[in-house]
Amino acid sequence: MERRRLGDSELEVSALALGTWAMGATVETWGCVDDGESIASIQEALDCGINLIDTAPIYGLGHSEEIVGKAIQGRRDEVLLATKCGLLFPKSENELPPRCLAPESILRECEASLRRLRTEYIDLYQCHWPDPDVPVRETMGALTALLEQGKIRALGVSNFGIEEIASAREFGPICASQPAFSILQPRAAQDLIPYCIEHDMGVLPYSPLAKGLLTGKFDEDSKLEGVRTRDPEFIGARYRRNLSLVASLKEIAQRYDKTVAQLAINWTANHPGVTAPIVGAKRPSQVIENAGGVGWTLTDEDRARIDELVRDT
Numbered sequence: 449m450e451r452r453r454l455g456d457s458e459l460e461v462s463a464l465a466l467g468t469w470a471m472g473a474t475v476e477t478w479g480c481v482d483d484g485e486s487i488a489s490i491q492e493a494l495d496c497g498i499n500l501i502d503t504a505p506i507y508g509l510g511h512s513e514e515i516v517g518k519a520i521q522g523r524r525d526e527v528l529l530a531t532k533c534g535l536l537f538p539k540s541e542n543e544l545p546p547r548c549l550a551p552e553s554i555l556r557e558c559e560a561s562l563r564r565l566r567t568e569y570i571d572l573y574q575c576h577w578p579d580p581d582v583p584v585r586e587t588m589g590a591l592t593a594l595l596e597q598g599k600i601r602a603l604g605v606s607n608f609g610i611e612e613i614a615s616a617r618e619f620g621p622i623c624a625s626q627p628a629f630s631i632l633q634p635r636a637a638q639d640l641i642p643y644c645i646e647h648d649m650g651v652l653p654y655s656p657l658a659k660g661l662l663t664g665k666f667d668e669d670s671k672l673e674g675v676r677t678r679d680p681e682f683i684g685a686r687y688r689r690n691l692s693l694v695a696s697l698k699e700i701a702q703r704y705d706k707t708v709a710q711l712a713i714n715w716t717a718n719h720p721g722v723t724a725p726i727v728g729a730k731r732p733s734q735v736i737e738n739a740g741g742v743g744w745t746l747t748d749e750d751r752a753r754i755d756e757l758v759r760d761t
């Protein structure tokens with residue numbers, strides 16, 4: 449699989465990355481997920497040439513990182529591990545994860561991630577969400593100390609706006625941004641991605657399949673569960689509009705002899721400025737299909753047609 453440099457870092461990442469949120473998750477979040485299947489999926493990704501694995505402590509409250517740590521045993525040198533800090537474990541089921549980018553909390557979180565991932569270093573350490581209550585100078589102080597100690601190799605941010613990225617970059621190197629970006633959620637193309645191009649930063653879009661909606665496997669009668677029941681893209685008129693859009697995307701995909709999932713991944717992966725979309729999977733067969741989303745190119749006419757469909761549907 450093609451490799452691309454991540455911003456101005458030394459990391460050469462595959463054109464597709466594997467996301468492991470669902471792999472660590474509870475039944476209430478992502479339905480049934482089997483640890484054996486998750487480990488097989490991670491190993492399948494490595495076999496397909498995917499080298500970037502994205503996880504976070506909050507995914508299954510440490511479980512996703514543990515699964516990744518197990519799956520890469522004996523293959524650490526084939527993998528670039530990306531994890532995150534800044535979302536703490538909630539004290540009860542109904543509480544949202546508190547945000548915290550305080551220095552001592554980051555240092556604690558990093559040690560716990562290293563332990564769960566069974567590694568001595570993290571390749572890309574990302575702030576999961578901004579924390580308005582902590583001065584960014586203090587956050588960056590902790591992160592640059594981790595860089596100097598060799599516990600992390602590069603720094604990234606996720607869900608940061610461009611002003612927040614610019615402030616953080618005053619205090620240290622940030623080589624990548626992780627925004628939501630897909631056919632259904634193209635907003636990052638307006639300002640975030642152009643900013644990253646201008647500042648030689650990598651872009652690692654998440655949810656390129658819109659949580660599976662852009663695979664074509666849903667219809668009006670599908671029984672939705674977990675995170676999907678709370679996502680506006682899966683609700684009411686918006687959901688019906690998305691199903692109709694997916695039907696049109698299927699026709700375009702067929703002309704390339706590709707699936708809708710592969711088309712959606714390709715649209716994101718080949719958008720100027722994108723380094724590698726992070727695609728989630730729960731089974732090796734999904735990983736294999738998704739790997740076929742890169743290594744080919746949609747024509748400019750079809751890209752324009754897709755953008756038009758999103759506007760008009």
Ligand SMILES: NC(=O)c1ccc[n+]([C@@H]2O[C@H](COP(=O)([O-])OP(=O)(O)OC[C@H]3O[C@@H](n4cnc5c(N)ncnc54)[C@H](OP(=O)(O)O)[C@@H]3O)[C@@H](O)[C@H]2O)c1
Nearest residue numbers: 467468469470606654655656657658659660663727728734
């Ligand atoms: N930084 C952040 O705030 C943030 C937020 C969200 C995600 N992320 C990262 O981005 C990754 C990907 O995002 P995501 O998991 O939200 O969404 P996604 O990649 O758009 O969708 C992944 C889900 O779609 C289904 N799927 C995947 N490939 C498929 C295929 N070929 N055919 C049919 N179904 C398929 C699987 O779920 P089912 O089998 O249940 O259908 C899978 O878990 C996450 O794992 C995480 O690493 C980061």
